[in-house]
Amino acid sequence: MQLLDTPASRPQTDGREAGRAAPRPRPGVFQRLWAGRRSYLYLTPLMVLLVAFVLYPIFGSLIYTLYSWNGIGSPQNFVGLDNFRQIVHDSIFWQAVEHTFVYAIIVVPVQLLIALVLALVLNNKKLRFSAFYRTLFFLPVVASPAVVGVVVQLLLSNFGDTFNNWLMDVHVIGRPVDWLGNPTIAMGVIIVVGIWQTLGYNLVYFLAGLQTIPEDVYEAAKIDGAGRLRTFRAITVPLLRPVGLMIVILAFIGSFQVFDIVQVLTGGGPYYGTEVVNTYIYHLAFGGTMDTATQPDVGLASAASFFYGLMLIVFAVLQVLIFRSIAKRRGAGPA
Amino acid sequence: MAILVSSRGRAPRRRTSARRIAGMSVTHLVLLVGGILWLFPLLWTLGSSLKSDNGFFAKGLNPLPDGLHVSNYSNAWQEASFGSYFLNTVVVSGGTVILTLLATSMAGYVLARTRFPGRKVCIGLVSVTLFLPHGYTIIPIFDLIREVHLLNTLWAVIIVQASTGLVFSTFLFMGYFSTMDKGLEDAAKVDGASFNQTFFRVMLPLSGPMIATVGLFTFISAWNSFFIPLVFTLSKSNLRTLPVGMYAFLGENSTQWTFVAAGSVITLVPIVVIFLLLQRYFVNGLAGAIKG
Numbered sequence: 001m002q003l004l005d006t007p008a009s010r011p012q013t014d015g016r017e018a019g020r021a022a023p024r025p026r027p028g029v030f031q032r033l034w035a036g037r038r039s040y041l042y043l044t045p046l047m048v049l050l051v052a053f054v055l056y057p058i059f060g061s062l063i064y065t066l067y068s069w070n071g072i073g074s075p076q077n078f079v080g081l082d083n084f085r086q087i088v089h090d091s092i093f094w095q096a097v098e099h100t101f102v103y104a105i106i107v108v109p110v111q112l113l114i115a116l117v118l119a120l121v122l123n124n125k126k127l128r129f130s131a132f133y134r135t136l137f138f139l140p141v142v143a144s145p146a147v148v149g150v151v152v153q154l155l156l157s158n159f160g161d162t163f164n165n166w167l168m169d170v171h172v173i174g175r176p177v178d179w180l181g182n183p184t185i186a187m188g189v190i191i192v193v194g195i196w197q198t199l200g201y202n203l204v205y206f207l208a209g210l211q212t213i214p215e216d217v218y219e220a221a222k223i224d225g226a227g228r229l230r231t232f233r234a235i236t237v238p239l240l241r242p243v244g245l246m247i248v249i250l251a252f253i254g255s256f257q258v259f260d261i262v263q264v265l266t267g268g269g270p271y272y273g274t275e276v277v278n279t280y281i282y283h284l285a286f287g288g289t290m291d292t293a294t295q296p297d298v299g300l301a302s303a304a305s306f307f308y309g310l311m312l313i314v315f316a317v318l319q320v321l322i323f324r325s326i327a328k329r330r331g332a333g334p335a
Numbered sequence: 336m337a338i339l340v341s342s343r344g345r346a347p348r349r350r351t352s353a354r355r356i357a358g359m360s361v362t363h364l365v366l367l368v369g370g371i372l373w374l375f376p377l378l379w380t381l382g383s384s385l386k387s388d389n390g391f392f393a394k395g396l397n398p399l400p401d402g403l404h405v406s407n408y409s410n411a412w413q414e415a416s417f418g419s420y421f422l423n424t425v426v427v428s429g430g431t432v433i434l435t436l437l438a439t440s441m442a443g444y445v446l447a448r449t450r451f452p453g454r455k456v457c458i459g460l461v462s463v464t465l466f467l468p469h470g471y472t473i474i475p476i477f478d479l480i481r482e483v484h485l486l487n488t489l490w491a492v493i494i495v496q497a498s499t500g501l502v503f504s505t506f507l508f509m510g511y512f513s514t515m516d517k518g519l520e521d522a523a524k525v526d527g528a529s530f531n532q533t534f535f536r537v538m539l540p541l542s543g544p545m546i547a548t549v550g551l552f553t554f555i556s557a558w559n560s561f562f563i564p565l566v567f568t569l570s571k572s573n574l575r576t577l578p579v580g581m582y583a584f585l586g587e588n589s590t591q592w593t594f595v596a597a598g599s600v601i602t603l604v605p606i607v608v609i610f611l612l613l614q615r616y617f618v619n620g621l622a623g624a625i626k627g
Binding site for chain 1 (some may be wrong): 373377449450454457476478494501531559562577578585
């Protein structure tokens with residue numbers, strides 16, 4: 001018990017010291033609560049915010065899933081699990097899930113590969129200006145995703161035609177491409193922007209991971225005559241694995257929550273062609289997309305959100321299990 | 336360096352070092368050209384914000400402007416109300432930083448350095464929120480804000496934005512305070528400092544690096560935040576922050592591209608400058624988070 005000693009709490013402390021000398025019952029609950037009153041006071045702002053805006057909403061949204069409700073007034077029309085049934089049978093929801101997964105499954109590996117290569121190059125102690133290069137590649141991270149979306153629209157509005165003409169000249173395409181009007185190509189643009197914007201996080205994560213590998217391990221490998229590739233496979237990869245797993249998991253979590261760039265670049269359009277789960281839920285909760293005006297349905301939106309949350313938990317558990325089985329198989333094999 | 340083949344002991348020394356220098360130069364060249372290409376969209380936006388309307392299309396991909404049309408900025412600032420968006424963003428980001436720092440440093444301090452009944456429950460409560468599915472909690476939050484009559488105020492944006500980073504920041508402060516020397520508090524006590532004085536005059540000033548890290552993270556995420564200010568300013572266009580304002584402006588006036596470029600620069604420059612000045616804290620904070 002290293003109670004913080006303040007003038008006010010001194011009698012309390014004295015009491016306990018006396019108690020330690022002669023076996024006496026611990027101070028009563030109320031005394032201890034009173035002694036901790038300053039601690040409670042200091043905790044209050046955090047706890048109020050946490051309970052009101054983090055914990056309550058998680059459980060509050062669960063109640064909305066049982067109502068058909070347009071968000072005005074209080075929910076009246078109890079529909080039981082009907083919202084969940086509707087979501088499971090909504091083909092647009094499953095399209096949105098598919099788009100989100102396609103986004104994540106392309107963005108995560110491509111981005112992590114580039115980030116890892118870059119981190120390996122920048123981690124070289126003999127490379128000068130390494131911190132400067134890191135800053136260059138990190139910078140898009142601090143740009144607002146919404147503004148990045150605007151900038152990309154700006155670029156496409158301008159050089160979209162130039163780029164089209166250029167591609168037609170070299171016969172890559174037969175006719176002009178509508179960059180954000182064609183769902184497949186728009187999704188490609190979103191993916192490229194996604195990779196560009198968040199690569200910096202993974203670069204810094206990988207650099208941090210590489211720096212945890214002690215220099216003398218590399219020295220030892222060099223003395224043993226291990227080549228570059230051998231060193232990478234026998235030292236860097238296994239020692240980077242714990243941090244690497246964390247990076248993969250974080251990258252997937254982030255990708256599954258993509259919203260800003262999609263909303264700004266395409267709004268989920270054309271005709272739900274690039275709708276991801278978070279834009280789908282947004283459109284359900286706050287009204288239609290640019291293409292289609294619909295009545296907001298908060299109950300349905302909450303159900304979709306909750307259902308997607310459950311899907312992500314299942315995915316996270318699967319991910320951990322897969323990683324664990326891979327690790328086990330490697331551990332069991334010959335060293 | 337990456338292209339350098341490992342030197343077998345027999346290769347003459349001078350040749351190896353010449354090759355090493357050549358390899359280094361190639362690495363630098365690739366990194367530099369790659370880095371400039373990487374930042375091309377941002378550099379192009381900076382250049383385009385100074386172009387004339389005609390120059391914007393005539394110049395195409397060329398980032399260099401046809402003259403310095405600074406009027407884009409004054410137009411964006413006044414006519415496109417980026418001035419008031421800027422002010423809103425400063426208020427929201429500043430408010431969020433102050434609220435987050437106050438709530439999480441105080442909580443981190445008492446959780447790390449005092450003992451009281453219920454301490455473990457509090458830590459458990461904070462930890463468990465990390466694992467609960469957050470999903471789409473904006474709707475109950477929206478309702479709660481309406482109940483307390485804060486809808487369509489910047490307060491709503493500040494409070495909700497602050498609540499997104501609480502757990503992470505509390506853990507950072509807890510970790511930092513728990514490594515501090517116990518002697519500091521004893522010395523403060525000997526000098527007759529009260530609990531408040533010990534915290535605000537001794538412990539908090541000593542946690543400067545952590546204040547910088549948490550403050551910077553909070554500031555950047557608040558400045559760039561899109562979804563929360565979007566939802567809470569849907570019916571009040573004069574409360575928009577810069578990212579929301581940019582989005583709305585693009586929807587309403589999709590032809591004034593040079594204004595949009597100027598608006599983007601107005602949004603990006605402050606955050607980039609702050610990042611460049613304090614990036615040490617930001618990068619160390621990220622690195623610490625992944626290692627921990």
